[in-house]
Amino acid sequence: MSQPVISVKHLVAAYQKNTVLENVSFSIPAGSLTAIVGPNGAGKSTLMKVLLNLHPAITGDITFFGRPFKEVKKRIGYVPQRGSVDWDFPTDALDVVTMGLYGDIGWFKHPKKQHKARAFEALEKMGMQAYAHRQISQLSGGQQQRVFLARALVQNADIYFMDEPLAGVDAATERAIMATLKKLNALGKTVIVVHHDLQTVEDYFDHVLFLNQTIISHGKTQDVFSKDNIRRTYGGNIRWLGGVD
Amino acid sequence: MWSLLLNTNTGWVLLSTTMLGIAAGAIGCLAYWKKQNLMSDALSHAALPGVVITFLIFQEKNLLLLVIGAGISALIGALLIQWITTSSRISEDAAMGMILSVFYGLGIMLLSIASRSSGGNQSGLDNFIFGQAAAMVRSDIRTMMMLAVIVILTVVIGFKEWKIYLFDQSFANSIGLPLKAMNTLYTFVLVVTIVIGIQAVGVILMAAILIIPAVSARYWTHSFKCMLIISSIFGAFSGAIGTLISAQGRGWPTGPFIVVVAASFFIFSLVFGKEKGLLIHYLHRQNQSKQYRVNQLPIKGAIK
Numbered sequence: 369m370s371q372p373v374i375s376v377k378h379l380v381a382a383y384q385k386n387t388v389l390e391n392v393s394f395s396i397p398a399g400s401l402t403a404i405v406g407p408n409g410a411g412k413s414t415l416m417k418v419l420l421n422l423h424p425a426i427t428g429d430i431t432f433f434g435r436p437f438k439e440v441k442k443r444i445g446y447v448p449q450r451g452s453v454d455w456d457f458p459t460d461a462l463d464v465v466t467m468g469l470y471g472d473i474g475w476f477k478h479p480k481k482q483h484k485a486r487a488f489e490a491l492e493k494m495g496m497q498a499y500a501h502r503q504i505s506q507l508s509g510g511q512q513q514r515v516f517l518a519r520a521l522v523q524n525a526d527i528y529f530m531d532e533p534l535a536g537v538d539a540a541t542e543r544a545i546m547a548t549l550k551k552l553n554a555l556g557k558t559v560i561v562v563h564h565d566l567q568t569v570e571d572y573f574d575h576v577l578f579l580n581q582t583i584i585s586h587g588k589t590q591d592v593f594s595k596d597n598i599r600r601t602y603g604g605n606i607r608w609l610g611g612v613d
Numbered sequence: 614m615w616s617l618l619l620n621t622n623t624g625w626v627l628l629s630t631t632m633l634g635i636a637a638g639a640i641g642c643l644a645y646w647k648k649q650n651l652m653s654d655a656l657s658h659a660a661l662p663g664v665v666i667t668f669l670i671f672q673e674k675n676l677l678l679l680v681i682g683a684g685i686s687a688l689i690g691a692l693l694i695q696w697i698t699t700s701s702r703i704s705e706d707a708a709m710g711m712i713l714s715v716f717y718g719l720g721i722m723l724l725s726i727a728s729r730s731s732g733g734n735q736s737g738l739d740n741f742i743f744g745q746a747a748a749m750v751r752s753d754i755r756t757m758m759m760l761a762v763i764v765i766l767t768v769v770i771g772f773k774e775w776k777i778y779l780f781d782q783s784f785a786n787s788i789g790l791p792l793k794a795m796n797t798l799y800t801f802v803l804v805v806t807i808v809i810g811i812q813a814v815g816v817i818l819m820a821a822i823l824i825i826p827a828v829s830a831r832y833w834t835h836s837f838k839c840m841l842i843i844s845s846i847f848g849a850f851s852g853a854i855g856t857l858i859s860a861q862g863r864g865w866p867t868g869p870f871i872v873v874v875a876a877s878f879f880i881f882s883l884v885f886g887k888e889k890g891l892l893i894h895y896l897h898r899q900n901q902s903k904q905y906r907v908n909q910l911p912i913k914g915a916i917k
Contacts, residue, residue: 459780460836467776473773478773
């Protein structure tokens with residue numbers, strides 16, 4: 369196994385009085401494509417937010433490339449849940465993608481032509497070039513998700529966190545997004561995705577992290593994606609168990 | 614009208630309310646997308662006790678001092694709203710409603726005490742309720758314009774940062790934007806805009822000039838930059854025209870006129886707005902149904 373790019377030790381996090389994450393420890397190998405799966409309220413999004421310093425941890429140690437988050441911020445890309453923003457905001461697709469370059473552009477400076485060109489290129493990669501100047505409110509859910517992904521692409525990060533990028537998108541978008549993730553993966557990038565569809569885990573991801581407040585199981589998909597682990601993570605409430613031994 | 618402008622003080626007052634309108638139009642856009650329109654109303658009401666207490670302490674009507682007092686009192690209001698919301702189950706709108714009325718009530722109570730203690734004429738302190746731009750002296754105007762310029766520059770210089778802060782906070786944070794600092798700065802410029810406006814517009818109606826121009830601008834554009842510019846223009850004209858009209862009568866308050874002018878811009882935008890106006894919607898629908906009918910014709914022919 370290659371060297372871990374993310375290492376988490378004894379992480380505890382809570383919302384007000386409710387502990388959401390309990391003693392979470394794991395490490396993510398470089399160049400892996402990992403799915404975080406678990407039932408609603410298992411703490412998947414919280415885990416991602418804590419890793420990205422968007423929500424405070426009570427205790428625990430998190431390192432990226434052996435260093436704390438603040439030192440490696442620029443090497444980390446993030447795709448929030450689509451529903452976390454107001455798509456009625458007055459702006460177009462190209463402008464949203466350009467936001468991914470704000471770190472490069474520098475504070476208080478205006479984006480230049482080359483930045484717009486790079487943003488356009490990213491939209492092209494997501495098959496969205498025709499919608500560059502389209503109002504974001506007029507895009508479909510799948511198109512909005514592609515815009516978000518394009519914004520992450522221009523960041524040219526080494527690690528990508530994506531919170532449910534496949535939730536509520538059409539089949540074409542799902543294919544486009546997965547093709548992009550595989551491409552990123554082929555370039556040696558590490559991708560961590562909060563995922564909700566157990567049926568596609570085996571096809572899409574090489575690593576799985578089963579989470580339900582704590583780590584139930586974590587490893588290569590072929591080793592840990594088993595009926596037993598799914599049942600232990602989801603309890604008795606899982607309807608779909610077909611195809612897994 | 615021209616004789617009014619030639620009167621230098623009126624000219625200066627006009628310039629200051631125009632600047633105030635620009636600042637309020639710009640900050641109003643931030644408040645609009647931060648979904649905190651009611652917050653500006655709560656904060657402007659919360660400024661009143663600060664004004665009166667400062668007057669009671671210093672016994673003079675110096676705008677800079679009063680503005681600082683108003684600012685402190687509005688910030689206390691903001692902190693209380695935040696504290697109530699985070700430390701209890703009370704929702705933000707209930708917290709704002711409480712702070713708004715309690716602070717305003719306290720302000721009015723203190724105002725009646727102040728008016729009695731300083732012998733009937735409390736040197737126009739009640740101007741702060743409905744606004745009286747003409748009562749401003751040259752030093753007041755200087756203070757007000759300087760602060761308005763600071764507010765406008767804060768929005769212009771950080772335009773790109775404000776945009777991502779308003780659109781996508783978690784992404785903004787992930788690329789290293791200091792959210793806490795921006796929240797503080799936002800509250801600060803909002804409070805500054807409110808307090809510089811309370812003499813000209815008054816605490817009761819100050820929120821209107823923050824909210825209405827931004828809402829009106831939304832009808833004209835799909836670009837955040839244009840929305841900021843249009844909102845500032847609406848704010849500027851509301852301030853200027855409202856001041857001019859109120860100067861026609863002796864002792865007419867400025868605030869209500871500014872708000873009525875702003876509201877007429879809103880009605881105009883609501884009907885004629887290029888992007889979301891009612892008329893455009895109507896014409897668009899007419900056009901669609903016409904096209905639909907045209908498209909139907911050849912099909913009919915084909916069936917025959």
